[in-house]
Amino acid sequence: MRKNPQSDFARESAEISLEQRKFLEPIVIRRSRLDLEHITRYKEDLERQKITFPRIVGPTLLEYDLGNLADLYLQTLNLLTDDESNDGYQGARYKPSTYILEPEKFLQRYPELDNYDLQVGQKNLASFMRRLLVTRFESSKFAFKSTLSRMIENNKLIVSWWDNLRIVPIMKKGQLLDPEHFEDFSFEDGEIPNDLEIELEKLRQTKGLIEIPAEWMDVDFIEDVKSDIEVLERIYSNWFGGEVDMDLDPKLDKLESQISSLLLENPTKKIVIFSAYADTVDYVYESLEKRGVQGLFKFTSALASKESRKVLLSNFDASLNETYQSNEYRVLICTDALSEGVNLHRAGVIINYDIHYNPTRVIQRVGRINRINKKMFDSIDIFNFFPTIVGDNEIKVKAITTLKINLINNIVGTDTRVLTPDEDLQTFFVDELKKADQTEENLSWDARYLQDYDLAMSDGKTREIVEAIPHRTRISRKGSREEQGVIFSKKGESTVFVLATLNNPGQVISTEEALSYFYADKNEESFAISAKFPQLFQIAKEKLNEKHPLPEIKGRRAEVLQILQALRAMLPESANYCADLSKVIREFDDVSDGTLKDIAQLRMEDPKELFERIRSLVPESFIQNVFLRVKRLDNQSEIILLSEEFSK
Numbered sequence: 001m002r003k004n005p006q007s008d009f010a011r012e013s014a015e016i017s018l019e020q021r022k023f024l025e026p027i028v029i030r031r032s033r034l035d036l037e038h039i040t041r042y043k044e045d046l047e048r049q050k051i052t053f054p055r056i057v058g059p060t061l062l063e064y065d066l067g068n069l070a071d072l073y074l075q076t077l078n079l080l081t082d083d084e085s086n087d088g089y090q091g092a093r094y095k096p097s098t099y100i101l102e103p104e105k106f107l108q109r110y111p112e113l114d115n116y117d118l119q120v121g122q123k124n125l126a127s128f129m130r131r132l133l134v135t136r137f138e139s140s141k142f143a144f145k146s147t148l149s150r151m152i153e154n155n156k157l158i159v160s161w162w163d164n165l166r167i168v169p170i171m172k173k174g175q176l177l178d179p180e181h182f183e184d185f186s187f188e189d190g191e192i193p194n195d196l197e198i199e200l201e202k203l204r205q206t207k208g209l210i211e212i213p214a215e216w217m218d219v220d221f222i223e224d225v226k227s228d229i230e231v232l233e234r235i236y237s238n239w240f241g242g243e244v245d246m247d248l249d250p251k252l253d254k255l256e257s258q259i260s261s262l263l264l265e266n267p268t269k270k271i272v273i274f275s276a277y278a279d280t281v282d283y284v285y286e287s288l289e290k291r292g293v294q295g296l297f298k299f300t301s302a303l304a305s306k307e308s309r310k311v312l313l314s315n316f317d318a319s320l321n322e323t324y325q326s327n328e329y330r331v332l333i334c335t336d337a338l339s340e341g342v343n344l345h346r347a348g349v350i351i352n353y354d355i356h357y358n359p360t361r362v363i364q365r366v367g368r369i370n371r372i373n374k375k376m377f378d379s380i381d382i383f384n385f386f387p388t389i390v391g392d393n394e395i396k397v398k399a400i401t402t403l404k405i406n407l408i409n410n411i412v413g414t415d416t417r418v419l420t421p422d423e424d425l426q427t428f429f430v431d432e433l434k435k436a437d438q439t440e441e442n443l444s445w446d447a448r449y450l451q452d453y454d455l456a457m458s459d460g461k462t463r464e465i466v467e468a469i470p471h472r473t474r475i476s477r478k479g480s481r482e483e484q485g486v487i488f489s490k491k492g493e494s495t496v497f498v499l500a501t502l503n504n505p506g507q508v509i510s511t512e513e514a515l516s517y518f519y520a521d522k523n524e525e526s527f528a529i530s531a532k533f534p535q536l537f538q539i540a541k542e543k544l545n546e547k548h549p550l551p552e553i554k555g556r557r558a559e560v561l562q563i564l565q566a567l568r569a570m571l572p573e574s575a576n577y578c579a580d581l582s583k584v585i586r587e588f589d590d591v592s593d594g595t596l597k598d599i600a601q602l603r604m605e606d607p608k609e610l611f612e613r614i615r616s617l618v619p620e621s622f623i624q625n626v627f628l629r630v631k632r633l634d635n636q637s638e639i640i641l642l643s644e645e646f647s648k
Helices: 005-024 033-038 040-048 067-081 103-109 115-139 141-165 194-206 220-240 250-265 278-290 306-316 359-369 394-411 425-441 447-458 460-467 511-518 533-545 555-570 572-588 593-600 607-617 620-635
Strands: 055-065 167-171 209-213 270-274 296-299 331-334 347-352 379-388 473-478 484-491 494-501 507-509 638-647
Touching (some): 040 447, 141 167, 250 379, 296 306, 306 331, 359 379, 494 533, 555 593
Parallel strands (some): 055 379, 270 347
Antiparallel strands (some): 484 494
16 A cells, blocks of 8 residues: 555654643643634633734735746756756765765764764755755845855865865864965875864864765765856856846835835835845845835844844834834834744734745744734735746746746745645645644644533533532443543642553553543433443553653663762762762653763763763752652652543
């Protein structure tokens, strides 16, 4: 049977979501707008406060005609996205491990690296960088120019390392140095200059430099890097080499006319223009300002200050006291630095200047102007920019289809949904936004239970019956496909639900799963428990009393325990601390894998220095809190509140 990646992804996503809710439900209460409108207690509260929500219109496409740039635009897009042709951009410099001819030697030198994982990671990086080029290309000419320049320079660095050092460098972090920048660089004497060697050693020690000798590499690697340089330089020359009018920007033209149209239609409905990139924000702001557009304000993380935030809020935050409100600015151009945590609801229009790969981010942007505390407009408008080619002949239609598919599938990605040739872009954007909105604004799993609970508790007679139910009540219900039992237990502030089935170990289930079992029609008939129930009850009890299985003492746990044992021997004053921490690791498994990794990687000859470093990673207060928590749990008694049997 053929596998369906989409259904597998959906199933796995649902399972992960369920596990996340299990973790969060004891500490987080989540309420969406749908919950507020559906659950009576919240709905009535909104009505009392006269709070309503505006209607979301869009996303509406703002298509701009590429005109004379159409052929160049399509040619560039094909060079960046064509996987099957060797003539396009390959991103070779980001995946050097895929060209290694001597994997055994490589792993012998770097045994801590799994070559397969490195290859997968670097292939993903190369794919990401190609995708980044497309997103920057679609964002703005200025952003694209900046990224092209940087990528050309970095590719040339790789060639420099290959030619001068006969090394292919892989950096875990940081920037490569250029060997040609060192004076008197020459291999005539067979030695690397001291200053270069010093810098290389710094990179090895502090930046995770991995050096692959050129003779271990397939020569296709450097040829592909040079090919990428040629492709990128050709693209750069085509766009910024002087033949193209730098002031020609149909996207910016469309934005300018749209701003004028929107403000003419409703001068009080301010506009927020979002871009994923700060340099695009700068470019759009400066270009519109040069064209004479009034009332512009820009905000990026680089521009964030107390004063700029004050100006921003005075012009766009409707919750601010009217005394402090201003109308100096009507158009805000910003990055996603403002997509969360800021009220911008004096604006009623969102314009997404570039296509965002994540529809959820668009929802968060809309959230800045769609606030609960104060409704400013009956509708909120969302606009998405997208290029097009005017014409109705067959060549133009095919060009538009290619443009549409390549842009969307390379920016939004094929891991969500592939855009088909006959699919309408307007529908695509609306569907993607709705899908993301359903994720963000779906009805919470407990909404129907909470609603029915409120209705039951508001009925005096029903409430009396419920409150009269004694602890340890046991009932049986019919209609199950197999013999099952669900036990509701409480220990201290913690509640536990256990599902028991015959001939299987008990299973701890989430509140969400448990309530789906307990939920029943008020007219459903209950029955006395059957002879099988004691066995189900015992299975559940065994699960409740079961100790948390501790992981096997191996790997980093074993390494850290050995370090602590050695430290106790070298530094007697650390004995009590080391014994306590060892107990926390061995008996309670309450030190994270990340912290264990940090301790295992410590390399210090001075025992006192080692002791202080470990104590900074795992403070004594943390250890004492673990002991107190364990003691408190041990002293708490367990109460079984309710048991239900589900029989055929």
